[in-house]
Amino acid sequence: MKSVVFLALAMLSAPLFSAVILKVKAFFGGKKGPPLLINYYTLVKLFQKGSVYSNSTTLIFKMGPMVSLCSAVTVMMFLPIAGYAPLFSFNGDVIFLLYLLGLGRFFTIAAAMDTASPFEGMGAAREAYFPIICEATLFMILILFYMFTSDLRLAAFFSGPRPLELWQTAGAPLLFVVMSLFIILLTENSRVPVDDPATHLELTMIHEVMVLDHSGPDFAFIELGSFFKLFFYSTLIARLIFPFEFSNPIVNAGLFAVVLLMVYAAVGITESVMARYRMDKVPKFVLTSFALAFFATVITLEFF
Numbered sequence: 031m032k033s034v035v036f037l038a039l040a041m042l043s044a045p046l047f048s049a050v051i052l053k054v055k056a057f058f059g060g061k062k063g064p065p066l067l068i069n070y071y072t073l074v075k076l077f078q079k080g081s082v083y084s085n086s087t088t089l090i091f092k093m094g095p096m097v098s099l100c101s102a103v104t105v106m107m108f109l110p111i112a113g114y115a116p117l118f119s120f121n122g123d124v125i126f127l128l129y130l131l132g133l134g135r136f137f138t139i140a141a142a143m144d145t146a147s148p149f150e151g152m153g154a155a156r157e158a159y160f161p162i163i164c165e166a167t168l169f170m171i172l173i174l175f176y177m178f179t180s181d182l183r184l185a186a187f188f189s190g191p192r193p194l195e196l197w198q199t200a201g202a203p204l205l206f207v208v209m210s211l212f213i214i215l216l217t218e219n220s221r222v223p224v225d226d227p228a229t230h231l232e233l234t235m236i237h238e239v240m241v242l243d244h245s246g247p248d249f250a251f252i253e254l255g256s257f258f259k260l261f262f263y264s265t266l267i268a269r270l271i272f273p274f275e276f277s278n279p280i281v282n283a284g285l286f287a288v289v290l291l292m293v294y295a296a297v298g299i300t301e302s303v304m305a306r307y308r309m310d311k312v313p314k315f316v317l318t319s320f321a322l323a324f325f326a327t328v329i330t331l332e333f334f
Contacts, residue, residue: 032114032115032279033111033114033115033116033117034117036111036112036114036283037106037107037109037111037116037117039111039283040106040109040111040261040265041103041106041258044254044257044258044260044261045069045070045073045254045257046066046067046069046070047257047260047261047264047290047291047294048069048257048260048261048294049064049065049066049067049068049069050066050291050294050295050298051294051295051297051298051301052064052068052298053066053298054294054295054297054298054299054302055298055301055302058298058299058302058303059302069253069257072250072253073250073253073254076245076246076247076249076250076253077246077247077250079245079246079247080245080246081244081245081246081247081248082245082246084145084243086144086145086146087144087145087243088144090137090140090141090144091141091144091145091243092141092248093137093141094137094138094140094141094142094144094244094248094252095138095141095244095247095248095249095251095252095255096251097133097134097137098134098135098137098138098251098252098255099134099251099252099254099255099258100134101130101131101133101134101255102131102134102254102255102256102258102259102262103255103258104130105127105130105131105258105259105262106258106261106262108123108126108127108184108185109184109188109262109265110184110185110188110189110190110265110269111265111286112279112282112283112286113188113189113190113193113269113275113282113286114189114279114282115185115189115190116184116185116189119183119184119185120183121181121182121183122182122183123182123183123184124172124182124183124184124187125172125182127184128165128168128169128172131218131259132161132165134255134259135157135158135161138157138240138241138252139154139157139158139240141240141244142154142157142239142240142241145243147242147243149239149242150239150240150242150243152239153235153236153237153238153239153240154240156236156309157236157237157240159313160217160224160236160312160313160316161217161218163217163313163316163317163319163320164214164217164218164316164319166320167210167213167214167319167320167323168214170320170323170324170327171207171210171211171323171326173327174200174207174323174326174327174330175187175196177327177330177331178195178196178199178200179192179196188265188266188269188270190275191273191275193269193270193273194273194274194275196270196273197270197273200326200330203325203326203329203330204270204326206322206323206325206326207270207322207323207326208267208270208271209319209322210319210320210322210323210326211263211266211267211270211319212267212296213315213316213318213319213322214263214319215260215263215264215267215297216297216300217316217319218259218263219256219259219260219263220236220237220238221297221300221301222300222301222304222305222306223300223304223305223306223307223312223315224236224306224307224312224315224316225237225238225306226301226306229306237256264290264293264294264297265290267293268286268289268290268292268293269286271289271292271293272285272286272289
């Protein structure tokens with residue numbers, strides 16, 4: 031029952047947490063910023079509109095937002111929220127989740143290509159290139175965690191006392207994993223310095239240029255899926271930053287929410303103090319995550 035409650039709360043609060051990034055960026059800009067409920071207002075407004083489809087698009091264009099959202103929702107069902115067991119879990123599910131995230135990305139890219147727009151094709155090419163490095167990094171981290179737990183379940187890494195056990199076993203190299211996951215979070219969610227979600231120049235956009243032709247409920251599905259995806263990666267980092275747990279579920283949930291807010295605030299601070307990298311510099315930045323995960327694994331192999 032706890033798994034269902036925490037999953038429902040996570041899905042309902044994901045847009046709220048994402049608004050924290052906007053508030054932090056507004057603070058650094060000396061502005062008041064939008065209300066914390068801005069994402070809910072935007073979703074309601076989009077669902078009240080109708081979708082417009084070009085004559086050049088096919089069924090793939092309509093399937094892209096739905097598959098993207100469904101993959102994100104399914105991934106959330108396997109996520110240990112606040113350290114509690116997820117709704118679903120089976121041996122090898124972490125590999126299934128990585129490919130499920132790739133499936134959502136594939137249909138988003140396919141929908142962008144289906145428009146026959148050169149700008150969306152350019153964004154799709156970039157979206158297909160950069161996450162490849164992220165997937166290699168995630169598999170490297172998976173190898174490291176498998177060495178400690180001999181398990182391939184996401185719950186075996188991030189639920190209960192397991193994160194604390196990882197720190198006790200791995201020690202300082204796990205800091206490299208945290209930094210690596212943060213870089214993956216920025217890359218997979220198209221945040222600064224990889225991409226700027228606030229830009230309107232098609233030549234420099236990655237994710238936003240792929241969804242230019244989506245409107246109404248379709249665009250709402252894409253936005254909702256991006257909120258869930260950001261929540262997924264933020265939860266993994268939050269569990270590693272604060273691996274402790276208490277017997278009271280309310281205290282656990284409250285502390286988890288505070289640490290999660292810190293992760294979202296860190297994303298906002300990063301976007302406020304850094305500029306977006308030039309496109310040829312982005313692969314080097316993303317490769318840093320793989321290097322950090324690789325060094326963490328090698329160091330652990332030396333002393334484990």
